[in-house]
Amino acid sequence: MAEGDLPATPVVDSPERVPGALALLGLLVFRPIDLHYRLREAGIRSPAGRIGQLWREQAEGGRAAGAFVARMLLLLVVLSPSITVLAGLGLRLMGVPMRGVYLVSAALCTAVGLVVALVSGLASGVLLGSLASVSMLAGLHAAAGGAFGPESGGGAAMTVGLCLGIVSGLSAGSIGGLASGRGPSVRNVQVAAIATSLVPMLVWSGASSVSFAGAVAASALVAFLMSAFRLPFYALEVLAQAVAYAVERFTGKPTLRWVPVRHHNLSYLPHPFLGRHLALAVRSRPAEVLAVADACLRSPGNILVGWPWVVEALERAHAQEAAAEPHA
Template sequence: MQSGAAGPARTDIPQYVPSPMKLLLLLLFRPVDLHYRLRAAGILVPGGRIGQLWKEQAEGGRAAGLYVRRMLLLLVVGSPLATALVGLGLYCAGIPLRGGWAVSALCCSAVGLTLAQVSGLAAGVLLGSLASLSILVGLHATAAGAFGPVEGAGAGVVVGVCLGMVSGLSVGSIASIAIGRGPSVWRLQMAAIVTSVVPMLVWSRLVNTSFAGAVAASALVAFLVSAFRLPLYALEVLASAAAYAVERWTGLPTLHWVPVRHHNLSYLPHPFLSRHLALAVRSRPAEVLAVADACLRSPGNIVVGWPWVVQALERSSAEGARGPHS
């Protein structure tokens, strides 16, 4: 007879792994949701390195292997293809580009593959793909004089903006898929300082101080705008107001429209969200609970979400206790 109890069966649901395009969208806008979806699929370390994920596959985790293959498809095939299309678009628009940008795209994919093996698969895919696109403007267009003298302040601003956008868009997604929550404001501030100081030190030695200062200042601003998703927040404010107004004045259920359900990395509270939840908590407590759960995954709306979790649970419990009327 065998001694000891058998261990719990390992979860392995490859069907939960999103398609490549959906993976990219979730990684950019809903990395916290993606973390828990991959965990539900049976992937133990969603933010892990390629070696860790291959090890999971070797131990029977088919979902981990499928996740790696789809992410590598984005990095090795999708990223160079997208860069080539954008490069052709810029060329057709009359923006001068220094030659060799196709080779640069392949090099970015190679660097991303290295990062995927060292830092994490998600980090490699995001940084490699975004760098491949930004290098068209930040390197090849500036080198061709599209923004003035190569070592001028205008070129420095463009280089800094590209650097800041790549870093800002990546940092939240990389941290979120690894730990299952958005990075704190303090961590973003520290990352912003690093993104600004390092280019200042590097380019002041390689080029000149004025160019380095332009790169550092624009990188800092672009990082903060990108990391805190400020342009997207403006759209979220409009969407929140529209969803609340429609339900308030027409009675049409619109909680599924609220942006907090579609974006995990909003660091500013959404207006009208609390009042919108108040409209629906009596009639649709389950839907309110789903929105409140989404609030708990959004750094700027955690305070909004907690009270409605309690109210929605109390309302659901009360309805369950009453039961159907005979």
């Protein structure tokens, strides 16, 4: 090796830090920013890279990259089609009218996901393929079977648009967070939402009526914004934060581990009572407050809440260490 060349083997290679398949899916949806840093700490240089990039890392000695690829492909090729088929059977047993063979749709979504994994990114392919596979049950098979009214009616159009918007919105936030280690900006989300709403107009305006295409586009736009900004989760987060604060405030039981900001990276609205909750614990548990404040810095809606408490927690921790040192 010539002088100055870098070794091919990564400096850090910890395959044991790569989560299991189901844990990967949960982290990818709810905590993609945490997953980004966890995979980087495991030795993966490109957490959102194409499958070829990750295989190259594996060939250079990166066992963590190999474990990551294997578990993500397990999600896309095995678990996602299986869940789709089981869910389809369940809907059929419940009496929901379904048209077509959803196993074919699941296989098609898996194939598309593999193509995306090759040309765009492994995480992109897995998330889009898996979410699309499940959403096809409602957006294609149930809609075509008349579960939401006439096949070309408003109910079917709204269902198709909702499925398109949810899949695109969830994927946009998660893929952006995994790739960059921070949540997508509001402007980027808005641009992506507009682009998503234009797709139905181009696809369905020629093949169907303009009104059907417009209904799909409108519902896709609304669903994309709600999914990308994770608005349906916000009510639950407000409730969880209020309960956690109240329990610690009135009982003294430590509850910072319950706060939703530690379990969801992509909340774009601030959590009420979070600052007051941190104030309760900063004197006695500065390390725990620092961990929550760090989580705030990864949450687009709670960055301003987190910054002051990072400084405060560090100062408190330093003061405790100084007080614990024996005096000469």
